[in-house]
Structures are given as C-alpha cells and as structure tokens.
Amino acid sequence: MQFMLLFSRQGKLRLQKWYVPLSDKEKKKITRELVQTVLARKPKMCSFLEWRDLKIVYKRYASLYFCCAIEDQDNELITLEIIHRYVELLDKYFGSVCELDIIFNFEKAYFILDEFLLGGEVQETSKKNVLKAIEQADLLQEVILRSVLRSLNV
C-alpha cells in the first residue's frame, strides 16, 4: 500500500498515512485530486478505480471515506477488508466510532493504525492482539499517572 487517506463527505482530510516518500506539495496535490475523484462517484459504483499508475480502493462508512492506494499487483478485495478491519478496530476501541472520535483522538487513530499496518503492509490481523497492544499502552500511561499522583501525595 502506498498511502491511506480518511476524509469526510465535505472533503476534509481526517487522517493521512504515507508509506512512500513524497514531498508535502505532492501529498497535498494527490489528496486534493483523490478527494475530488472519490467524492464525485455515485454510491452503487465499484469500489476500485485506476488512478495514475495505482489502484484506488475506497469505501464509505457513515460520513467518512476510507481510501487506499495500492500497487498494480496488490489485491483489491483484501484491501477493502483492510479498511473494514481498521474500522472494526476503531469501533471496538472507541465504542461505536464516529468522525468526532477521530478528530479528538487523532493520535489514537494513528497508533491503532501503526499496530495494524506498518510500512504499508499488514502487521497484525488479530483484533485482540492489536487492541491488547493499545490497551497495554493506555494502562502503562495510567500506571505512570497514578505513580505521579502518588508521589505528589494527591
């Protein structure tokens, strides 16, 4: 996978993850172009399209579009399910995820994605394992917080 973009129905970018080195200018150009292209498509249309020399796989969940760019030999259907699994992970973590969750907790959205996909490849497909890693981190944070509080005698 070369990159993944999340954007709203209004075309606002909510999350961007690039797995190939590109300049900021190029990233902005790609984003603009793709958001436009995908938003222009009708609901019943197919989820795949050719774009430049890449294949775009996208799916809409409520007000958010999830859009991945994959290479010629990559598998479209499994990419569609990568999107779905990511949505499931967000859903499970936030408890029925909505766009605002991703805005407010953008860093969590990134951390979950990093546990699931790394370098553009699937790292861990087990929902349990991914969430375990994130929850462990959350726990770690709480423990530290508590120990800080204790040291301050609060």
Add this chain to the structure above:
Amino acid sequence: MTEGCPKHCILMCVLLISGKSKEAEIKRINKELANIRSKFKGDKALDGYSKKKYVCKLLFIFLLGHDIDFGHMEAVNLLSSNRYTEKQIGYLFISVLVNSNSELIRLINNAIKNDLASRNPTFMGLALHCIANVGSREMAEAFAGEIPKILVAGDTMDSVKQSAALCLLRLYRTSPDLVPMGDWTSRVVHLLNDQHLGVVTAATSLITTLAQKNPEEFKTSVSLAVSRLSRIVTSASTDLQDYTYYFVPAPWLSVKLLRLLQCYPPPEDPAVRGRLTECLETILNKAQEPPKSKKVQHSNAKNAVLFEAISLIIHHDSEPNLLVRACNQLGQFLQHRETNLRYLALESMCTLASSEFSHEAVKTHIETVINALKTERDVSVRQRAVDLLYAMCDRSNAQQIVAEMLNYLETADYSIREEIVLKVAILAEKYAVDYTWYVDTILNLIRIAGDYVSEEVWYRVIQIVINRDDVQGYAAKTVFEALQAPACHENLVKVGGYILGEFGNLIAGDPRSSPLIQFNLLHSKFHLCSVPTRALLLSTYIKFVNLFPEIKTTIQDVLRSDSQLKNADVELQQRAVEYLRLSTIASTDILATVLEEMPPFPERESSILAKLKKKKGPGTVTDLEEIKKERSSDMNGSAEPASVNSTPSPSADLLGLGAAPLTNSAPPPSSSGSLLVDVFSDSASAVAPLAPGSDDNFNNLSVKTEKKPHAITFSFVPAYSMFVCKNNGVLFENQLLQIGLKSEFRQNLGRMFIFYGNKTSTQFLNFTPTVICSDDLFLNHFLCLNLQTKPVDPTVDGGAQVQQVVNIECVSDFMEAPILNIQFRYGGTFQNLSVKLPITLNKFFQPTEMSSQDFFQRWKQLSNPKQEVQNIFKAKHPMDAEITKAKIIGFGSALLEEVDPNPANFVGAGIIHTKTTQIGCLLRLEPNLQAQMYRLTLRTSKEAVSQRLCELLSEQF
C-alpha cells in the same frame, strides 16, 4: 478514553470545528501558533506534560492542513522522556513531520537507539514504528544493520518481531543497498513456520520483497509457504481463532503466501507441486460452496484469496486444468450482482486471455462481456470490458469485437475514447483478412470519433493503402464517398487528400468521380481546414496536375490566386509559389518523375501499438508472443549495452536532450514503434518523391530517390568503456530513458553530473537513482572510493531532464566501478536498471612531463617484474597515430614526445592521486602496423595499479 489528548486540545478542536469561516480559523490558528512559539521560547523551562500538550497541538494544526515549521526540537526532547505518552507523541510528531535537519536526525537516531536497546517491548515497538514510518536513508544507514539482529534473536517478543520485519521491509524498499544480506536471511525464511500467525503475516511480506530481488537466496521459502498455505486452507473455520475473519481462515496471510509464490516458477519438487495444486483446487472448490455468512466481508475475504490463487495459476501458466477452472469461475463472477466482483473478473480474465491454455475458454464469454459494455453503469467497469474484448480478440471474432467497439465508441465516455480508437485501429489492422474491411473501419473511426484519432492512426492507414495495391481503388472510392458528407472531420480530409492525390486516377473513369469533381470536392473543404491540412491539400493538387493534365489550368488558377500566393503563412505561400512554378516549367516527363506514386513503406511495427503501450504501460496491451518477448527483454534490461549515436558527438546530444529528446537520439537497433512521421522528416532515409504533407522543401524535388543506407550507425561498444578516455557523453539510452554524464576530476577529487532525461511523454514516478559501491570497492572494509550523492525529485515529467551531482573522492586505488541503479515506475510497471558508472582509476591521473633521460631512468627503477604489466593485443580500431595520441591524453597521462627512440611508439607518464598515496605511472605503447597489433607496457610502483591501467587502456585501441 480521551486522556491521550490534553483537554486544551479538545477545546481547541471544538473551537476549530465550530469556526464560522476559513478566515476565522486561520486567525485562530495563527494566534495559537504564536502562543505555542512563545511558550517554547520562554525563559521558563516547560515540564514534560506541557511540552507534550503543545507538540500535540502543533500536530493537530498540521493535520488540519497548515504548515508547521517549528516544534521539532521539543518533539525530539519528548523522545527521551520515560513517560510513555510523552514519548509516543514525540514519535508521532517526528513520523508525521519528517525533517531533514541533520542535527535533529542525529538526536532522533540517538533516542531510537536507546529505545531499541531498552529491552522494553513497548518502547522498542515505538522506535521500530518510527523507523518504518520515516524510512529515510539516514535511518537506514543507522539501523539497517541492527534490525535483522532484533528480528532473528531468540528472545525477541513476537510483537517486536512483527514490527522489526516490516521495518526492515520499509528500509529495504528505500535503500536496498544498505540492508546487508547474511546469515539472518535463512532464519527469516524459517519465520514462515512460526507458531504465531501475526509473525508469519509480517514476515511473509518481508520475504516476498526480498525474494523478488534475490530469488536464489530465498528459494527455500517456496516449500515452507506451500505447507503453511496448505495448513490454512484445510483448517476448519474456527481453528485459527482470532485469525479467522468472517469464517475465512487467515485471509491476509493466505493472500500474502500466494503472492510470495508468484515470485517463483512452479515448484520443481513433485511433492511440493502436488500439494500446491491441491491447495489451489481446494480454494477453487470452496468458491462453489454455499457461503457461511451473508456478510459482504465473508465473501470479500473468500474471494480475495480466490483471486490471488487465480493470479498464481495464471503466473504459473502450466496447468491447463486449473486455468480453465479459473476461467469458468471468473465467468460466473461476470454476472454477479456485486459490481466489485464483475470489475475484478473482467480484470483477471484479461490476463487469462493471454494464456494459450485458457484463451479459448475466455472467448466463450464474449456475449457477456459485450453486454457489460452496453449495460454497466460504472465507466471503470466498462473500461475493463473494453480491455477484455481487446485481449480476447483473435481472427475468429475480430469483426464482431471491432463492430461492438465502434458501436460503443458512439456513446463512450470522453475519458476513454482515445484509447478505444487506438485499440480498434490495432485490431482492425492485425486481424484484417480483407483490407477493404480495414479501410472501412478506420474511416468509421474518423467519422465517429475524429477528434480522438491521433496522427499515428491516420498515418498508418495511409501506409497500408500505399503498400497494398489490391485495396487502393477501394480506398479511393470510399474516401471519395465519405468526403461527400456535408460536415466531415478534418482527419478525413487529410486521409482523403492524401489517398486521392495518390490514387484518384483509379476512380476517375467513373463520371461521378471525374477529376474535376474530385478536385472541387477537396477544394470545397480547403477553407475550413487548418494550415497543415491545407499544406497537404496543396501537395494533392500538384499531384493532380500530374495525374489529370486536363484540370491543370483549373489548379493553376487556384494556386495563382492571391489567397494562396500571398498567404500570410510562409509554408502555404511557399508551396503555392513552388508548385505553380513547377507546373508551368516542367515537362510532363519531369512532372511524372517528380510526382511519381509513393513507393511502399518499409514494413514496420505499427506505431499505434507503441502509442497504446505508452498510454497504458506495457503489459496491459500485449498479446501472447509479445508478453514472452517482453519477459525476455525485461531480463536483459540491465545488461543491455547502450547504443550510442556515433555520428554527432554525444555531448551535443546531451545538450539537446531537454529540447527534443525523441528525435535527437538514435533509436535502439530493435526499435519498435517508429512513426511514419520519421520517414518524412529524416531526409537521409526518406526515399519518397514528393509526399503530400512532407516537410521536404522544394529543392528536394529534383533530387529524387537516392537510396542511401541509413545514416545512423550503432556502436555496440559498451558506453562504459568509451568514458575511459573522455568525461562527457551519453552513458545509457533506451526507449524510456537517456542518461548523460559530465564530469571533472582534479587530483583525487572529482565531480560528476548525471542527467536523466525522460524520453516519454509520461511521468516517471518514484524515480530513485542509487549509486552502489559493490564489495569489490572495499579494501579491508574501507571504501576505496567515497561517493556522495544528493537525492533527486522522485517524479520526472515527460520530456523533462533532472540532474544529479555525485561528489567523488578516491581514497585508494580500486578496480571495480560503482553501479548506478535506477528504479522508477513508468505507466503501470516498475522499471529497474543498472549501469556501471564510469569512474575509473585513470580519472585521478595528473600528467607529468619529463625528459627522455628522466623517463628511462625511472623506467629502469621500476624493473621489478611485479611492477610491470604487459599486454599484446590486436587492434580493434584503425591504427591512426593522431587518434592514439588523443586517447592517451584523454586517458590522463602526459604524452611524451621525442622520448622513445622509435618515433612510432608512444610513451606517457603521470601520477595517480589517491587520498592515501600517489602512484607514479609510466606507459609505453608500441604499434605494429603490419600485424595490426599493439604492445602496451605499464610500469608503476604498485602491481594492482599497473594491472588495472593496462586493462583500461588496452580496451581503447
């Protein structure tokens, strides 16, 4: 669960979201940025929490699409925090806002190093994620050696292993030269057997990428992958617990394993092969079973595996039974209610159509595909249907397919019209049994989609009509009829003008198309046409003067009219003046000779095909034989000698590169897809008399057809060796890319400018040239040659040229040249080529002048047999003393005159400068004209240097 994001941040989010206008948002953000800046600059040291808070805000603002140019240092400080969340935010900031400041990179790398060594799996994970996210060359330099160790260490936690595998993959993609192969590779392969499916999933991606470049080294992965796959596909749907996805066992891993197997031919071991066939059959069987769930996720995951299995079957292209089954399965999908499946089925079938085993099976679906073309509501699906029709076309169904495509063209989306036109034109030509059908088809094309008919298409129809006399009368009649239409496309006027100018006489017997009627018909279109078409029509008129003497005066009147003779366009005016003069002074015999019918064009591959390939990228439009051809040429790609145009000086070529990349360069010997237009413009090879539309000027008319051999010759000397005695020129050239060099050297330093010219009209993407020093360039682990390059912009526009500078330092004497590896994406395909970079030892020569006495004194001092290397060899080039002198000077040494008692001999002297030493060199070249041989003797203080210089110089004569 929102404690990760400080409360202030949330507040700000709300403010931003509820912001009324863009201006208000920008104002709000600028205020916030100013606030953060002042906090960072303030006298009071910020505590970790505040730092985190502000860095998090900056990130948020950046992700909203605003530019952030500070905060990097604060983020880096967070990395060394012991608090997890602070560290985490620090890493996230760095991954998202990558910065190339070298001081910062040093600090970041330090922090990463500490975390990697911390043995805390959570911290190690963060550090590895950061490396994988940034993936820069600097990071590769720092960590590419370390990560394989983490990956294969026995005590590494599974989750860290997973991250390490993909981290290494990312580094390998950006800097393959920095990832050392070694013992770890065999241990990585065995990760395919790991108990933890997550580890296998991550490792399979890494192995696949490594295996693509080093197939031999990872060969053992085939049998391991097959047995792993076999265990997955035969497992019950709940065996794999959390790795089962909607009743499909480990779909991601299955897809990855099938993808890995596509790096290799079918397994040789019959047991492995049998097991794989079983797996593939099981996957095909499962497709027929009733679904275990109605959820789309179930069918998607299942079919993802199925499509990947079909890709593998097609890749192997060896089991007719499986290929036909795959085809039938896809046939079912063609009528599936899911648009996605119909799309993918059409796409996959395209590749199946090119296998000899399944071509016939694909053809049985023709009606369904034609139907898709008519009824699909999504243009991207229709596009796939066009592609498939093109791929399944052969002699038996060409007429039907071409008719359907023409039909579709009338209503087709503008975005794909040009491509359909090209495809129709190619199919019509390729499968024409009857050329009248071909002519009809092309004229139809022009009628339906004239604007999308490119020059290549109408040039081609003219080539074919001229080369086949059985179709000329029919063509003349048909264009004449087509021109009768009140509004016809300019392209039709061009074709009509050309064909009637050549063959109008064939239909002149019919009173309905008498010469005068033909002329009036064409001339009625004249004023509506653009300048090039008018120029072509004027040439048709002068041809008519020869064909139909009876209308000569009518034509002369037209040529004589003010609108022609005083035309503001120079070309039109010149043609009118010259043609008028020609028609008045030349005798009929001369006219007949000058204006003779065009001779047949040399048979050549259709330029249309080349155009389509360029449009779609090779591979997508090729048929069976072409795929095979391309496969073999792909493999030879890197070894291909650069063919260099030897007539003009290559450095001139270099300069002209930007301006006219295509015409300035000699086509490679097996060039396909040269255009008709180059027949016209290349006066040396154009053997045509007056061609309408030709750019030849009037003077050429009298010099009729003097068949010269093609003026361009190809030198097959590898470009590399040409550079031994010179510093500028073209290093490499193929149909896509030209690489030019300019370099300068002084003592042990040098600088080389590499120019990459994109010869196509399409962008190159991910363009990454890498200079690689092979192991031979190391002496006791020290690099003999120190090279520094700057990265180039990863996109190279069509026709553009980019430049890269290489700074060179010669540390000690060396034998091998560094390799320049270039990777980029062109069209849909990945291009990878390597050429030797001509940095040779002699570049670091400083010439030394000396007297005869000095020379022979030193010569004698270097009399140790190890110091002398001698080579006797046959002359490969004419033995010209002046050229020889120039070469010796170009080689870098001084040419010493009147030193050798025999004036026919050449002697030279110089010093090789390296950082560590200086090496004095003496050379003597003795030609023997009778025997056409040379004797070359090198004496230096170092055996290896004598050896190397002797090799390099011997190749030059």
